[in-house]
Amino acid sequence: MPQGNSHNSTVGRGGKNFDPKYASKGGSGHGGSNNAGSKSPGHRGYRADEGAPKKQRWNADERAARSNERPSSERPAYGSRSVRPENGGRTNSERNERPAYNNDRPRTDRPAYNNDRPARTERPSYGDRNSAPRAERPSYGDRNSAPRAERPSYGDRNSAPRAERPSYGDRAPRTDRPAYNNDRPSYGDRAPRTDRPAYNNDRPSYGDRSSAPRTERPSYGDRAPRTDRPAYNNDRPARTERPSYGDRAPRTDRPAYNNDRPARTERPSYGDRAPRSFDDRAPRRSNDDRPPRRDFGNDRPTRSDDGDSKFYPKRSEDGVKPTFAGGEDVVLERLEAIATTASDVVGVSFGDLGLGENIVRELAALGAPSPFPIQAATIPDVLAGRDVLGRGKTGSGKTIAFGAPLVEKLMENNGAKDRKMARKPRALILAPTRELALQIDRTVQPIARSVGLFTTQIYGGVPQYRQVSALQRGVDIIIGTAGRIEDLIDQGRLDLSEVVVTVLDEADYMCDLGFLEPVQRILRQTKAGGQKLLFSATLDKGVASLVKEFLTNPAVHEVAGEDQASSTIDHRVLVIEHRDKGRIIEELVNRDGKTLIFSRTRAYAEQLADQLEDAGVKATSLHGDLNQARRTRNLQMLTSGRVNVLVATDVAARGIHVDDIDLVIQADAPDEYKTYLHRAGRTGRAGKTGTVVTLIPKQRKRRMDELLDRAEIDASYTTATPGDAAVRELANI
DNA sequence: AAAAAAC
Structure with missing residues (x-):
């Protein structure tokens, strides 16, 4: 538990909704020490007094109003950032949390109680299943809606808190904050342990934004190669060819790949390999993914053969092992048989x-x-x-x-x-x-x-x-x-x-x-x-x-006919200097429509959302380091239009539907073409148009080419620096 | 390597 990453942190935070846990943690928590800790200079929470006002900063309107009162200097991103981390979140979360804490228990409890009791009493009577259940369950069913309905009122947690705070003037904040402080401190201590680990990783980097990029890059350097390899691994196993090459070949190659790009440079020498890999890969991968699309007719036979192995159907396929053909055959045949057109x-x-x-x-x-x-x-x-x-x-x-x-x-x-x-x-x-x-x-x-x-x-x-x-x-x-x-x-x-x-x-x-x-x-x-x-x-x-x-x-x-060519999505790739990423994103999101930004890690999603807020953009985040209440709330903020920018990890890559997202920015390029397709699919839904902008450093162009090829996407590459017309043009989509 | 997924 102590190390349960996201979950623990999530649970911990979520604990606020769950009295027992919350209490237990709070009990274990070092309330007093927390406070002290948070106020220590070394702590992020330090400057708690300032932190409070900063929290409010989140609201652009409030900012503007306060700007008169407060020196802009206080808001320095750092101050706010330092605060946010402890809260486990951003200013938003803090704000939300406070209201949340006060309101949450009532909220969670009430919905439940309200729903349950009425429902229970009703149901018995409902012996009439039809009408009764319906009436009741709506309430149940509406657990979602019920809470929702209620929330609206709470609903306006954000606004409500906001309104309140102003009225509270200084004191209210103070009284509240003490309570919060208790929380924070507790988080402070806890957080450091559970949450902060993650944050720590980033923040060091954030601390200096400039440095942040640096830290990331190293990771990219390593990750990129790694990610690629896994992919390669998948394919290769599939490739029966290598078997022919003997196992060693793949192995030897991979080491080279490990060196990442050195490996790539080598590949050129391999001259053949790259092509091979492409040929093989593309076909296979395409087969895997695409086949469904294109190959139904063509590849099925092979697939059926290949498909036998459970985990490596594809891999074995080229090979000649049809031993397990059964399962795959089915798939292949089925695929061919049925293609519906509009x-x-x-x-x-x-x-x-x-x-x-x-x-x-x-x-x-x-x-x-x-x-x-x-x-x-x-x-x-x-x-x-x-x-x-x-x-x-x-x-x-x-x-x-x-x-x-x-x-x-x-x-x-x-x-x-x-x-x-x-x-x-x-x-x-x-x-x-x-x-x-x-x-x-x-x-x-x-x-x-x-x-x-x-x-x-x-x-x-x-x-x-x-x-x-x-x-x-x-x-x-x-x-x-x-x-x-x-x-x-x-x-x-x-x-x-x-x-x-x-x-x-x-x-x-x-x-x-x-x-x-x-x-x-x-x-x-x-x-x-x-x-x-x-x-x-x-x-x-x-x-x-x-x-x-x-x-x-x-x-x-x-x-049939659902390929990228018929898509309503415009794909762009911006080749940038890594250090420019933050500023370019700020420029890209400086627009009216809804923007969804994907980050590879939770920490960067959090950092980027903070950065955008500091830049005056209403933004929030969605990732596994947030408790479920906040995850739901933050997503709702984009849906409702309270914010126009959501920075998310791949937790939001699949399935999530938010109306009218017209721009998807991939702050970090995805590793898999399927991930690209799903992320991109958050826009251009139900026939609407959308744009996907992927930011990459120039050394990633090759990988990006390969990925787009597998995804069967044609994208235009543009080299860009902050302030470029190309960036402004995209922002004006 | 990351992310997600239970407490």
Whole structure:
């Protein structure tokens, strides 16, 4: 625990929502010492007095107002930064937290209590499942909404606190802060241990922004090579060729690669290799990813052969080992068989696809009056009970593609009639991140409710008792993330034995190292022979192992003509000096639209958000070092438009939908082309236009070329320095 | 190497 990185920190912070923990930590915490510590010169929290005012700094309006009062000199980024770190966050968080602490307990408790009690009393009476449950569960269901509804009022935590503070004048802040101080100190001590480790890494670098870049670069230097290699490793294993080369060749080469670019320079000498790698790689990778797209027809045979091995289907493929061909064959064939085009869907309605009236009506209310291609392609097969693999580009409507037919199927299976208080869940939707799970529920819940079914979210970072009580009351559809689901299973509070439909969203990612095994364990808990639906914008052979173990004769669907050429996204690459990165980003975000910035690390995301705030830009961050309440809140701030800039790690790369993000900036280039595609897919959704700007140092051009090639993206390269017309032009998009 | 995912 002590070292649990993000989680611990997350939990710790989240603890505020959870009295026991919070108390325990606080108890363990060194309240008094904390204060002292925070005030010590060496501490970030030092200058607590100043820190308080600075916190308010976050609000641009307040800044402006205060600027008169305070010398601008106080705000120096440093001061604020130092403060923020302790808070575990930024000024925002601090502000939010204070209100949060005061409000949070009430909030968390109230929603729960409110929801539970009313619900409970109601339900009994509801013996009438239909009406009653609906009425009630809305409340449950609306746990989200309920809290939301409430929050609005709180809602305005930000504004409220703001308004209050001014009124408080100095004293209020003081009184509050003392309390905060207690927290901070506690964090101070704790933080240093858990959180700070991460921050420490950065800050040293931040401390001096100039230095920060420096520290990062070293990391890049190393990382870049490393990242590449892993990729290479993946491919190579796949390459049967190397085997022919003997194992050594790959090995020897890699060492060279390790040297990174030296290796690359060598490659030139390898002359052949690069081409090979490309040929091989591109084909294979493309096969893996692209094949789905292009290769369906062509490569399938090979793939089928290749696909045998669970983990290295691709690798073995070229090779000649078809031994395990079974699983992959299925995939390949399925892929070829079904490609839906937009024209195929013209005039087709959801009703035509087999969905009932209530669901169709609800979909229309959700803004989906008629099916998108991927939806038209998969819904009939899902309703027919088949296992389905679905690939539709980012923002193409995959959630409804599995969510709507899933609900329809549960309803058909006499779910409503058999419903009972303690019934076990019959459907499970797994997502890689909490935010995505929450987002999926926002779409699926209303659809389910329209036919009298209930959903609940099961994910970590929040107290579990509400989730558990919901399960005890009985729910039909579970939407969540792997960790908490396994946790509740282990506790005997969640039984998946009646789950007859399981969905893996971002299925290829769910097969990545670290996710695969938990997912396998969970799938094994579900009803044998149950229906499985795997969806992703980059669905590839990576799912072969799951397909082989859990799917039967799956139908593979994709949408024809959905390539990058038909995309509504404009891709740009800015070749810059690393030291200019911060300033260039500041210039790029100096615009009206919503901007999502991706960073490779949590620490840099945090630092960059702070930097932008210091530069007068309303920005916030989203990454795993934040507690869940703040994660949710910060994402909501972008959604609501309270801020126009969100700096995030790849936690936001997949699935997250925020309307009208028209610019995605990759402050750090991604390592994998799939990551690029998913990050880029946060813009240009549902046919809208968007721009993706990737910042790279010139020595990364080669890698970037390779990545874009694998992604089948054509991007323009521009060398840029701060103040360049090219940068201003992008900012004026 | 990073990130995510439970407490």
